[in-house]
Amino acid sequence: MTQTNINTRHIPDRLHSRSYRALRSWETLLLTVAIVVFVINSFASPYFLNAWSLSDATFNFTEKAMIAFAMALLIIAGEIDLSVASIIALASTAMGFAVQHGAGTPELIMIGLTVGLLCGAFNAVFVTILGLPSIVVTIGSMSLFRGISFIILGDGAFRGYPADFAWFGQGYIYWVFTVEIAIFALIAVIYFVLLHKTNFGRAVYAIGNNPTGALFSGIRVQRVKFILFLLTGLMSGVAAICLTSRLGSTRPSIALGMELEVVTMVVLGGVNILGGSGSIHGVVIAAFVMGLVTFGLGLLNVPGIVMSIFIGLLLIGVIALPRVWAMFVAKRNTP
Amino acid sequence: MSTLKKIMTSTAIASAMLASPALAADETRIALVVKALGIGFFEAAAKGAEEAAAELGDVELIYTGPTDTTAEGQIEVINALIAQNVDAIAISANDTDALVPVLKKAMSRGITVVSWDSGVAPEGRQLHLNPSSNPLIGNMIIKLAADHLPDGGDVAILSATTTSTNQNTWIEEMNKVKDNYAGINVVGTVYGDDLADKSYREATGLMQTYPELDAIIAPTSVGIVAAAQAVVDAGKVGQVNVTGLGLPSEMAGAIESGASKSFAIWNPIDLGYSATMLAYEIAKNGAKPEPGATISMGRMGTLELDEKSEGAMADPFVYDATNIDEFKSIF
DSSP states (O other): OOOOOOOOOOOOSSOOOHHHHHHTSHHHHHHHHHHHHHHHHHHHOTTSSOHHHHHHHGGGTHHHHHHHHHHHHHHHTTOOOTTHHHHHHHHHHHHHHHHHTTOOHHHHHHHHHHHHHHHHHHHHIIIIISOOOHHHHHHHHHHHHHHHHHHHHTTOOBOOOOGGGGHHHHOEEETTEEHHHHHHHHHHHHHHHHHHHSHHHHHHHHHHHOHHHHHHTTOOHHHHHHHHHHHHHHHHHHHHHHHHHHHTSBOTTTTTTHHHHHHHHHHHTTOOTTSSOOOHHHHHHHHHHHHHHHHHHHHTTOOHHHHHHHHHHHHHHHHHHHHHHHHHHHHHHOO | OHHHHHHHHHHHHHHHHHTOSOOOTTOEEEEEEOSSTTOHHHHHHHHHHHHHHHHHSSEEEEEEOOSSSOHHHHHHHHHHHHHTTOSEEEEOOSOTTTTHHHHHHHHHTTOEEEEESSOOOGGGOSEEEESSOHHHHHHHHHHHHHHTOTTOEEEEEEESOTTOHHHHHHHHHHHHHGGGSTTEEEEEEEEOTTOHHHHHHHHHHHHHHOTTEEEEEEOSHHHHHHHHHHHHHTTOTTTSEEEEBOOHHHHHHHHHHTSOSEEEEOOHHHHHHHHHHHHHHHHTTOOOOOTTOEEEOGGGOEEEOOTTSEEEOOOOEEEETTTHHHHTTTO
16 A cells, blocks of 8 residues: 555635525424424324314423523533423422412412522522532432422422413413413514524623633623523523413422423524534424424324334434435545 | 435335324224323223223224323323314323313313323313222222231331322321221331332332331332332342232232232223223213213223212222232233
């Protein structure tokens, strides 16, 4: 082997056009998946293309997605909050407790949001002020928050929520459009603007890519992270209000295991689990994909365990596909 | 993009295959919704429901449930059933209250809703079928332990989760009658969350905490098997008797090894059968599920409803070395 191997490297003299990049983006791939799933479902079940069915289907993802938006920002900034489902449990328990003492709907909303914020602040203090890793802190608070609910409720349940409180989880804004989907849409817009159109959003990306660099660029890294934990707590509070309203009761096992579904949604939405990249519209599409897949399979009476397999395959498939494609392209370009 | 297309095509084919059971127009479609799939008890109930469907002839049975025992999971399943416009839903509920709003919605769209095994609050269903009566079960589980402890002794309880409606009711009923069994001390209650590994650890913990323990009562089919295994592994067969509620197929080994002398269960096959029959009677034959009503359950006789529209199917049945071989292959 005397032949010298010369590595040729392709250096582009210009970037691809904006539209070409949009076409090749993660979001486009995900949107294609969503459309394909929608079409398959329409053919597979005669009940799928029905406004009321689809309206019911949105409940499969709305509450999770509300948290997923805040979680997306947190993960982009290189942190994570695994205590979100437990925050729901604690906020819901607090609301149930208040109901037993005669609280009305406005007070319940205040309590739900406040407990969410406080739990977020609790995580934030440990992560940003004491400098502990967020995954450790929030695994701890995951047990802590739900533990408090279990101590308060034991095997009991809080019932008797006021009738007008049911509006959030069971009400309709107009025709088949639920209150939850409206809240979901509103939050999506707010987070889209926050992440993609503000300095705060740029700071979140900067922190995720290089926290030290961000700090030396004058970004108050810890303060931004503190706010992100507060937002995640607040969104868990909003989700707690919706879920409690939908169930009409509180048990300490409420929303058990939801944190993993939220993280799945975020990752499926194209957010880099290691931080630094991702988009809100990706998460929106991911929410619809997960909702459509679970509902579509539900209509076919596919057992839940098979459904989990599908979601797992979808996640791995969608994540692996661009990588496989890149390898394929690289191989083809090598002489 | 061709890889993606291939994946999607295979998914489409897979979905189409799953959808293949054709929809017959005149059939009464009854959905048997269980707490979670993959639990022996509910698989047996489904077998009974199939038997009822075959007997009735014009019934399409849908056996479904979530992956884990959560109310949220069951709500998703019920929403899918409402969308399919099934005729009846017969459900064993993960949560008494949380399912009420969605089941109310089902009823408002003309779907018959009955609960069985683990009930739903009265406003969320038309009737509830209890496999047996709670006082009888509560009495049975402590009687099973006491029968093998003529001189009295210490017993502990290994339950499912702290929020399990069934287990809590039975333990409550058991506590009401435990004074009838002289010398029997209930020393503690632990929760294995209906997970095999956690139940095993909790049972091992019980034997360490109470070295004089004579019996473990596990009123859950997951817990009793785990507890029996824990007793065998701790070398305490003969000292600690595991009893409670379990499935013959899963308990055959424990009866053989002597870790369990006897246990009880109603017949889940009969339960699924009866629930399906009741759903059919209401949805198709117009039976009125009101307090005081009597509704036919096919070969299981009739169900009498009390003031809360609940009824009990039958007494729990005791399994021991004499009859385990006969039943272990059934469920």
